[in-house]
Amino acid sequence: MASWGANDDERIGRYVRQLRRARGLTLTQLAALAELSQPFLSQLERGLARPSMASLSRIAYALGSSQLEIIAAAVELDGPAPGPAPTLVRAEEGSHGRYGLGEARLLVAGDRPFYPMTFVADNTERGDFHRHPEGEFLHVLEGSCSVDLGRVDLGRVDPSGSPEGEHYELGVGDSLYYAGGTPHRWYSRDGARYRLFVVKQHVLLSTAARTAAPQLVTDLIGATP
CATH class of the missing domain: 1.10.260.40 (lambda repressor-like DNA-binding domains)
Incomplete structure (x- = not known):
């Protein structure tokens, strides 16, 4: 936890x-x-x-x-700079805890430019719309999931609670990506459990990560034949 x-x-x-x-x-x-x-x-x-x-x-x-x-x-804020070496997270490892109305487990360690995770929930409550500047990708591993997306330019819902945007019904194998700033919420229509693979962009805030990221790009460019 x-x-x-x-x-x-x-x-x-x-x-x-x-x-x-x-x-x-x-x-x-x-x-x-x-x-x-x-x-x-x-x-x-x-x-x-x-x-x-x-x-x-x-x-x-x-x-x-x-x-x-x-x-x-x-x-991880004062941890070592993330480098090109592989990072292994075993099946029983990875930070886990609350993520929205469900539980998630991070599948990567350290301050990285993206956070892959598994997410499990059975909420029928739609809850509030979430919004963050980073883009997000969803892939359904188990069950079915309803997704409401609000309009990026408005960032709000109308008085009736319906999103001024799009609605998607996702099943096993379906994937969805939405850009940063998109209001979104996930839920189950019948209360059945659903499990997602989620990849969210992450803001690199640690000094080590912010220092290492541009250096890694420079090294890669310099190594290009």
Whole structure:
């Protein structure tokens, strides 16, 4: 289960601050979106306060992220730079935790430019639309899944709750990609379990990852015959 210890409080706060800035939000704006107090968020970002899982869920939603992504990325914040060496995640490994209205398990370790994961849920509740700047890819491994997509230019739903966009019914073997900024939500029409393979672009915020990424591109270009 994705979790953190007392020594990770500072990294959680630092990652939230970096992600907030990457999203172009002020502390006041994040406080309003997450419906939390600005003093609490200020203390959290400085590693002086620890959020409950409910508070972290609100913060993650406001930042277009998830509890799982924030905790997993934060604990890797000061880790070694990701290089070209293969990274193996065994079947019993990988950070796992809440992702939207279901549970997900990350299939890669470290701060990487994309997050592949498996997602399992049986929610009939549609819930709120989620929205993040990164693109996302879905592939149905088991069951069937309903997907509502809102319009990117509006980023909202109409008063009746129907998305001003598209609706898709996905079955085993079906895939769907939508661009960053697209409001989206997934659910089951009959409450049956569905399982997805999800790939989400990821913001590289750690110093090591941001330093390594352009260097890796330079090395690859330099190695081209």
